[in-house]
Amino acid sequence: MTLEFDPGDQAMLRNPHPVFKQLRETAPVHWSPKLSGWVVTSYELATEVLTDAEIFTADRFAPFQKRLSDEKQATTAEVMRWFKHWMVFRDPPDHTRLRRHMANILNVPVFDSMRETCEEVVEMLLDKLPRNEDFDFYSAFSLWMPGLVVADLLGVERDRLLEVKQWSDDMMTFIGSSRGIPDKYERAKRGANGMGQYFLDLVAKRRASPQNDALSMLIESEVDGQRLNDDELVGSMMMVLNGGHETTANLLNNSMLAMAHHPDVVKDLRANPQKMNSAVEDFLRYDSPIFSIGRLVSQDVQLGEQTLRAGDRVFAMLIGANRDPEVFRNPDELNVARTPNPHMAFGKGPHFCLGTPLARMEGQIALGAILKRFEKIELREPVESIPWLNSMVTHGPTRMPLRLS
Numbered sequence: 001m002t003l004e005f006d007p008g009d010q011a012m013l014r015n016p017h018p019v020f021k022q023l024r025e026t027a028p029v030h031w032s033p034k035l036s037g038w039v040v041t042s043y044e045l046a047t048e049v050l051t052d053a054e055i056f057t058a059d060r061f062a063p064f065q066k067r068l069s070d071e072k073q074a075t076t077a078e079v080m081r082w083f084k085h086w087m088v089f090r091d092p093p094d095h096t097r098l099r100r101h102m103a104n105i106l107n108v109p110v111f112d113s114m115r116e117t118c119e120e121v122v123e124m125l126l127d128k129l130p131r132n133e134d135f136d137f138y139s140a141f142s143l144w145m146p147g148l149v150v151a152d153l154l155g156v157e158r159d160r161l162l163e164v165k166q167w168s169d170d171m172m173t174f175i176g177s178s179r180g181i182p183d184k185y186e187r188a189k190r191g192a193n194g195m196g197q198y199f200l201d202l203v204a205k206r207r208a209s210p211q212n213d214a215l216s217m218l219i220e221s222e223v224d225g226q227r228l229n230d231d232e233l234v235g236s237m238m239m240v241l242n243g244g245h246e247t248t249a250n251l252l253n254n255s256m257l258a259m260a261h262h263p264d265v266v267k268d269l270r271a272n273p274q275k276m277n278s279a280v281e282d283f284l285r286y287d288s289p290i291f292s293i294g295r296l297v298s299q300d301v302q303l304g305e306q307t308l309r310a311g312d313r314v315f316a317m318l319i320g321a322n323r324d325p326e327v328f329r330n331p332d333e334l335n336v337a338r339t340p341n342p343h344m345a346f347g348k349g350p351h352f353c354l355g356t357p358l359a360r361m362e363g364q365i366a367l368g369a370i371l372k373r374f375e376k377i378e379l380r381e382p383v384e385s386i387p388w389l390n391s392m393v394t395h396g397p398t399r400m401p402l403r404l405s
Helices: 010-014 017-026 043-051 061-066 070-083 094-102 108-113 115-128 137-142 145-154 158-174 184-208 214-220 230-261 263-271 273-286 356-373
Strands: 029-032 037-040 134-136 292-297 301-303 306-308 313-317 377-379 401-404
Touching: 029 306, 037 043, 043 292, 043 301, 043 313, 061 070, 070 158, 070 184, 070 230, 094 230, 108 115, 108 356, 115 137, 115 145, 115 356, 134 137, 137 145, 137 230, 145 158, 145 214, 145 230, 145 356, 158 184, 158 230, 184 214, 184 230, 214 230, 230 263, 230 273, 230 356, 230 377, 263 273, 263 356, 273 356
Parallel strands: 037 313
Antiparallel strands: 029 037, 134 401, 292 313, 301 306, 377 401
């Protein structure tokens, strides 16, 4: 019986590793009828997809929208207004121009300046966590921690965070997390309208009165003598808010789940906190916060043993690539001292995530502070009962029932 990748299977979303292991061994480039696209699970071939921007294009939404009915095209017009300015969906030279602007605000010096904010947010949230009681770690901590940090970075009011995040979640139903959602286009439109107007108003405020935040810096950013227009500014802020929140929230949730299953790791890291940096790297590899990165084939190409046709969709499965035994020794083992660790949790090639240093810093600070306070991490429900994100983009639980002691 031929194995088929089913993106709507909750058991697979929760634990895709057995499926991806089998695909790597038997069909590393696999056509998924349910996904209507190619699934790539080997490290080498995923690297090819992510680094050859000429053949595997990031600009995949404009062709998709053109295939929609006139009614759905009208509904999604506002969504596409903003997505077309997300540099993650652009190819050179437009991607290169946008990335140079974004590098002016997403860089190590800027992230280092956020360290004190990150530490303050972590301690504030930890002070509110119960000890020796069951609670949802996601709603109590990982939902808030990266959200508050990225809100401060961008200049978003903290008391508007949940509202802005809901708009972001609604917009993202348009990308990869929309299976089984009957009103996905209407939700995406509502999210685009709400967040678009919010950031347009914020851009106007910052133009009139610049502040010490990333948006004010981006407004002043110049590349070859040119600045970003308002739509480009808004689209870029949407991208940073979504990426800066979701990736780190999933990193924290997945790391806590891994430690709940590996009490020896908790003991080791408490005794050897200097291992936290390398531990975060293997948490990222072991259960990556990003499920896959999608591309569109621009011309017929041979990938592995398969011929991909122009217009085909292809998904580089980061989760599968990060457990490839051709690259990682004992890939199914969590090893907090693993070296080297060339995981691709943040992608590869020209679209490698600029926010990587911030996500790493947040993970190191948050997980280190948790282990300093608590000796034991317990999962309080069977993992099979915990719902997972219905997404081809992000990977993590939507609830994390824990007890810390």
